[in-house]
Amino acid sequence: MADKVLMKGNEAIAEAAIQAGCHHYFGYPITPQTEVAAYMSKRMPKIGGTFLQAESEVAAINMVIGVASTGKRVMTSSSSPGVSLKSEGISYLAGCDLPALVVNVQRGGPGLGGIQPSQSDYYQSTKGGGHGDYHNIVLAPASVQEMASLTVKGFDLADKYRMVAMILADGTMGQMMEPVSLDVSDVKTYDKPWALTGTECKREHNIVNSLYLQPEELEIKNFERYEKYKAIEENEVMYEEYLMDDAEVCVVAFGITSRVAKNAINEARAKGIKVGMIRPITLWPFPKKPLAAAADKCKAFICVEMNMGQMIDDVELAIRCKKPVYLCNRVGGMIPSPEEVLAKIEEVGGAE
């Protein structure tokens, strides 16, 4: 067990990435994720890595494509408007089957929106964002410790499946400080025979490309990719259950709102309301099975989100609309209070 340090969420992502063997970072500053870049700018020169502040988000993601093609671990980070700019490149990474870590420390939108925290890029992260048939693995940390551990996990999954893993945090997760243990002894490495490392005239050259001239070939490529996605949905789902054994009401929340919800659930339990929570840690693949199982036991669901109701669609699909799903939300940079969530739990939990 490594000694603990006190870190901002953004710094924890940066240090964990370095520990995971990522020595190439390309980014562009934007509140509230700027500390990722600031931390990288201090650390990378000391370890012989690359920190590069690109001229734009578009340039940064294309530099990520370049390094990813060589098989080296690489990342970029931004906040909502910057991730929109990077979405084209993320689609190209998907089309080239390249591993990379993309971090989104969300702020309120749409447009320039604001700098305060938000979860309104759920659709963008889990349903594409860029064009074409593809998925990202989307990880939603709910503590500074998870900002670190899911960053390591993200690099692992990205390499394992040759695709983009995304850390979907929010401004509060990025800015808040908590003790964290940076014990990353479980870093895995993968053979990358596809990488552009130079043939030395000893093998056929590799090609990294997302353009297919024959539609038949492109169709096969898409089918193959979705076989891979199916395996990920089978094997890589992560979630946390909280007080679900006897729960009659199931709260579903990820990231910062799951912490607010936990406080509300504890208060509701003290009042005798049987309420629990399923916290998706992977937003894609989404924890469909535990939610479907909860739908057989619970009478209702409450989604707590900092958006106008995005994850709620996936919850309704997962439970096949078997039970009512209610929304408890704040938007525009506002965070729901435990009292607001408690009021919703009381309203739903008391409605026999």
Next chain:
Amino acid sequence: MDYKRVTLFAGHYGSGKTNIAVNYAFKIKADGHETVIADMDIVNPYFRTKDSEKELNEAGIRLISSEYASSNVDLPSLPQDLYNVIDDKSNYEVLDIGGDDRGAYALGRYAESILKENDYEMFMVINKFRPLTKDVESTLEVMNEIQTACGMKFTAIVNNSNLGDETTAEDVLGSLSYADDVSKATGLPVKMTTVDMKLYNELKDEVDGIFPLTLQRKIR
């Protein structure tokens, strides 16, 4: 306690400057002085002196803060009242400076009048549990960057070594030698060692210059 007219808190970002500045302002006020606290942070968009606005108002401490603090406006703006407050010698002032050299640049434009009056204390806030100031060498690096950026020299050190909610008495005691080493390397005294109020009774006889903190926080 003996106060200078102007007290400045600077240091690495996330070292605890804002929280200490707010607690220090309460202490000056409680000792019977007219007190002003100024938020000079142009770096941090989230956790600000303004989060304690209600408590400061209730205590009769004037808060000077950018009108954009804690809003959606991402401007590194300074409060307009800052010049006349620094020049108004009837008040005691606590200045909460932004993190690192980037945050300290803003102090540069006020440094001349503060230096001229020469009745100030400039604290370097240090925390050995922050990875970029975990040892003497890296702490000195940050200190020098700040001094270069603002054109002022530190006069004393605040040891705020902590691990947030998980801080134990042993963590604080274990940080004393680090603070001493920073003190020796810089020639500056460690005037305060800050601890959370809940550790105060346990540590008050063991730590010189102990200063208890009541934590301000935005969310649970």
